[in-house]
Amino acid sequence: MRSTTILFLVLLPALAETSSAQQSTTTPSATAAQHVTEALTGLDNASNGFVDEATHQADLAVFDEVETTADGLGPLYNAQSCRECHQNPVSGAASQITELRVGHYAADGSFQNPQIPIGGGAEIISGRSLVNDRAICPSNDYPAMEIQERVPESETVRTQRLSLNLLGDGYVEAVADATLVTLAALQCAASQGKICGQAIRVPIVEAPGAVGVGRFGWKDQHASLLSFSGDAYLNEMGITTHLFPDEITQLCNAAAEPNDKIDADGLSDVERFARFTRATKAPPRDAQLAAGASAQRGSVVFDQVGCSTCHVRTLTTAPAGTKINGGTYIVPPALGSKQFHPFSDFLLHNIGTGDGIAVAFQEHFGRALQALMAKIVPSSTFISAQYKVRTAALWGVRLRSRLMHDGASYTYSDAILRHAGEASAASQRYFQLSPADRGALLDFLRSL
Numbered sequence: 001m002r003s004t005t006i007l008f009l010v011l012l013p014a015l016a017e018t019s020s021a022q023q024s025t026t027t028p029s030a031t032a033a034q035h036v037t038e039a040l041t042g043l044d045n046a047s048n049g050f051v052d053e054a055t056h057q058a059d060l061a062v063f064d065e066v067e068t069t070a071d072g073l074g075p076l077y078n079a080q081s082c083r084e085c086h087q088n089p090v091s092g093a094a095s096q097i098t099e100l101r102v103g104h105y106a107a108d109g110s111f112q113n114p115q116i117p118i119g120g121g122a123e124i125i126s127g128r129s130l131v132n133d134r135a136i137c138p139s140n141d142y143p144a145m146e147i148q149e150r151v152p153e154s155e156t157v158r159t160q161r162l163s164l165n166l167l168g169d170g171y172v173e174a175v176a177d178a179t180l181v182t183l184a185a186l187q188c189a190a191s192q193g194k195i196c197g198q199a200i201r202v203p204i205v206e207a208p209g210a211v212g213v214g215r216f217g218w219k220d221q222h223a224s225l226l227s228f229s230g231d232a233y234l235n236e237m238g239i240t241t242h243l244f245p246d247e248i249t250q251l252c253n254a255a256a257e258p259n260d261k262i263d264a265d266g267l268s269d270v271e272r273f274a275r276f277t278r279a280t281k282a283p284p285r286d287a288q289l290a291a292g293a294s295a296q297r298g299s300v301v302f303d304q305v306g307c308s309t310c311h312v313r314t315l316t317t318a319p320a321g322t323k324i325n326g327g328t329y330i331v332p333p334a335l336g337s338k339q340f341h342p343f344s345d346f347l348l349h350n351i352g353t354g355d356g357i358a359v360a361f362q363e364h365f366g367r368a369l370q371a372l373m374a375k376i377v378p379s380s381t382f383i384s385a386q387y388k389v390r391t392a393a394l395w396g397v398r399l400r401s402r403l404m405h406d407g408a409s410y411t412y413s414d415a416i417l418r419h420a421g422e423a424s425a426a427s428q429r430y431f432q433l434s435p436a437d438r439g440a441l442l443d444f445l446r447s448l
Helices: 002-015 053-064 169-173 177-190 225-237 269-278 293-305 361-365 367-373 379-383 412-418 421-431 435-446
Strands: 098-105 116-118 123-125 157-162 201-203 211-213 338-340
Touching: 053 269, 169 225, 169 269, 169 338, 177 211, 225 269, 225 361, 293 421, 293 435, 361 367, 412 421, 412 435
Parallel strands: none
Antiparallel strands: 098 157, 116 123, 201 211
16 A cells, blocks of 8 residues: 555656656656666667677577568568668667558447458458558469458558557566556546556467556557567568467468477577567667756656656666566566656557557467457457557657657657647647747657
């Protein structure tokens, strides 16, 4: 009870949108028993200490590797390497790359996944909202087979989703579930129900039957970086793994399954992707701009407007030795009891920009888990969040030319003024700022 009371008192200034240049939101993990230190930051593609530097560089090479059909690329895919979607300005960061998602609404307003014919109607792709932009055939090996996905006229719900930054996500993964659940509850209480982040529990693919609080992806569809990596390897590159062994289509598919093989070190590529991400440093601020008077004033305005209610400045990871992800992963010393500054609560909110698309269970968790998890994580969980998106983490936002989940906003002002729903009041307060305060807030954002 005492820790909850302390958290409420710490969060209350942010949630009540008071002005404090030094305001920092801590979490239930940040107790007196912990010796909390700052997370490492940097854009040098060097290890944060989770693994030694040689191992990290070897994992980086795998992350950057271009996949071919001999590796199992496709048959349907969006990219040929992880870095293709996560490389600005370094591997693991974000990019301008978007993916296409579609579907339609049932009579009751619930989202329905599309039915997309390929191969001249030889097969119907279902169970996913993602539409892949690329295919490996027709080709020399399959000259008469054409499987390019196209959006049927019936699928009237359509959106783009921007690729997300992965730098620092090892710290995000190490935040205790209870931290995010408590944050959601206190946020809602302090705002008298006006701002209520949703923490959803999602399957841990590598631990069948286990669930965790989602925090990765625009819909918080994954809690584990290994699950997230396996999902991306299959759905973005078409490469099957021990976690996601079922190919999207067998048309034009000649590679043996699973495509992702164990290497000489006893690891698969997808395990190396997760390890690489866990070892990345958090995005740093522009130190020179952050030290300026305008950005410092903007930091105060950021709180006054109410941005920090959802764009939470500071989170703290669980102590080293904590078991997470269904007991399959133990928080290591390099990531345990670390304070980091993502400017996000990693919760789902309805801010009027949600695309209306619900998480497709088969796509994100695989066919094998579908029956097992149906009662543990009902489809209604994802339907309830179809108009919500994860709070965009603002660390590294100065390096992005396109903003919001769909990349359709090109300036900070455009993005702020698009905020509606739970963020309506904050957006209105921004609109009413003096030119000087508005400029200061924008300078603050440019420093992140």
